Amino acid sequence: MNRPRLGPLGWPAACFMLGLAFGRTLPRRPGQEADSTPASRQIVNHASDAIISANPANIIVMANPAAAALFGTTVGAMIGSPLERFIERPGNAGDGPLDYLSAGSGRAGRRASDYAVTGMRADGRRFPIEGSISRASEAPPFYTVIMRDVTERQRVQEKLSRSHDQLRQLSAALQTIREEERTHIARELHDDLGQILASLRMDLTLLQQNAGTPADSLHLMSGMEQNLLTAIVSLRRIASNLRPRALDEGGLYFALQGLRDDFVERYGIPCSLLADEAELRLDDAASTAIFRIVQEALTNIARHADASSVTMNLFRLNGDLLVTIRDDGRGIRPEDMEKAESLGLIGMRERVWAMRGEISISIEEPSGTRIDIVLPLAGHLV
Ligand SMILES: Nc1ncnc2c1ncn2[C@@H]1O[C@H](COP(=O)(O)OP(=O)(O)OP(=O)(O)O)[C@@H](O)[C@H]1O
Ligand SMILES: [Mg+2]
Incomplete structure (x- = not known):
């Protein structure tokens, strides 16, 4: 059997099946026999990934039902349509399907043949696609694109990265709050309790020197009692603000x-x-x-x-x-x-x-x- 030779760009198994499945519709070399193995057709038709093949003029020559579902249309409507009806053509794209896809928003995977592009559904809705393209070296060659809608994955990734950002901000804010709280407590302790304790110490020194009359001492002591009460109230306030x-x-x-x-x-x-x-x-x-x-x-x-x-x-x-x-x-x-x-x-x-x-x-x-x-x-x- 003379199957299309597979290009070097990956997904060889899928293209192999495609070659088997669509040997009849794709150009064949002279003498090549039609080969339509029903089992391999079924594999492509039942694949959960969307698969389409295009010729060098960017015309779709094959699409499986998953591709039709992905783009919200029918297989019949896809075949014969230009690729750019379903995959957005980037402004800097060249002519062939390889240039077309490689000019998209960027490489999506580890292989040179993995691409991230924008899909367009029949109802006009746009969505992100990741896929892989491979070239079968027929004469003329055809290109097979295997695609997946990555809207949900992108949404989860964005949510994850937002939540990472928030955590980073939260941890930075916690550090700041900790410092601010320390400064605040230090100021309250210094301004409030520190002042009162210093004044109590001075009053105590005066009492020890026994300089004034007994009435002066009594007056001093009543002032000290008042200061002690204020100190207790301040202490309670500072402590209850903390906890x-x-x-x-x-x-x-x-x-x-x-x-x-x-x-x-x-x-x-x-x-x-x-x-x-x-x-x-x-x-x-x-x-x-x-x-x-x-x-x-x-x-x-x-x-x-x-x-x-x-x-x-x-x-x-x-x-x-x-x-x-x-x-x-x-x-x-x-x-x-x-x-x-x-x-x-x-x-x-x-x-x-x-x-x-x-x-x-x-x-x-x-x-x-x-x-x-x-x-x-x-x-x-x-
Ligand atoms: N009960 C509420 N009614 C109306 N708007 C609210 C209410 N609670 C929160 N918001 C809104 O949600 C926003 C976020 O609240 P959040 O508590 O996260 O931040 P904040 O109060 O602005 O600042 P802080 O980080 O100091 O708490 C607020 O800025 C406010 O616009
Ligand atoms: Mg708040």
């Missing part, structure tokens, strides 16, 4: 109540907390995570929502904790969730995912934003 005491002393429920009361007092927005104290007895990791998530949600509502009321629901269901935070403000927009410089929602998601939970942020009907979180509690109950 809410309610979280350690009363547990999550009371810490959330404190957060809610603080929010209502500072912003004058009514906020209800619907939860059961016994259901919120969780270990430190879960309590801290939920506290920080709710804290960020409330901060966002105060900063961005323009809301007139807020509801927070936390209850257990089948071993999960369901958390819902709703406001009736302007509502978050899809593009808000993609802001590169915003880290609050990313931090929220990271905390939820670290606990193997799920989070969804959506627009609430008729207005406002809704955050739904499901947190598995196994291993976090106390």
Whole structure:
């Protein structure tokens, strides 16, 4: 049997089958016998990758059903059509199919014959294709292109690279926040407690020198007592900014109540907390995570929502904790969730995912934003 000789550009097995399958429709050398092995035709027809062959004038001479499905048309409509009806012709492309595809958006694989190009469906939709082209050295030669729609793969790759970028930004921001917090604490300790302690020391020296009258000493001591009280209040404030005491002393429920009361007092927005104290007895990791998530949600509502009321629901269901935070403000927009410089929602998601939970942020009907979180509690109950 005199089969077309295969070119050096890869996919030899596929082209071999193509040669077998389409020996009749493709030009043959004189004396070559028609060869149409039904089994090999079936292989090409049932291949899940799209396969088309074109002649040097870029006219499609063969297409399998997967190719027709890929381009949203029929095999009949493809055969005899120019290649450029289905694969976008790059501006810098030469005349032949090899030049045509190699001038595309770039090499897609390791082999010189792998290409990334743009496909065009019959309905006009464009989509990314990766494929491989090989040349069978018939006279005239024909070219076989094996293709795959890589829309989904590209989408996943883009999502992955976006998420890498966000993680990089988050880690950089965490470093900055750490430094800022240290500076802030150092300043508060120095300005607040440092000043008071220095003044106490001076008063003590005066007392030791016993210079004044007993009435002067009493006056000095009452001033020292006042300074000590101020120092205690400052210390409590600094410590509770670092870590809410309610979280350690009363547990999550009371810490959330404190957060809610603080929010209502500072912003004058009514906020209800619907939860059961016994259901919120969780270990430190879960309590801290939920506290920080709710804290960020409330901060966002105060900063961005323009809301007139807020509801927070936390209850257990089948071993999960369901958390819902709703406001009736302007509502978050899809593009808000993609802001590169915003880290609050990313931090929220990271905390939820670290606990193997799920989070969804959506627009609430008729207005406002809704955050739904499901947190598995196994291993976090106390
Ligand atoms: N409850 C809300 N209602 C309306 N818009 C919101 C709400 N929560 C968040 N947004 C929008 O989503 C964006 C992203 O929020 P995110 O918490 O990630 O960042 P941020 O609050 O802007 O900054 P930060 O990094 O300091 O938290 C906000 O800038 C805001 O536009
Ligand atoms: Mg925020």
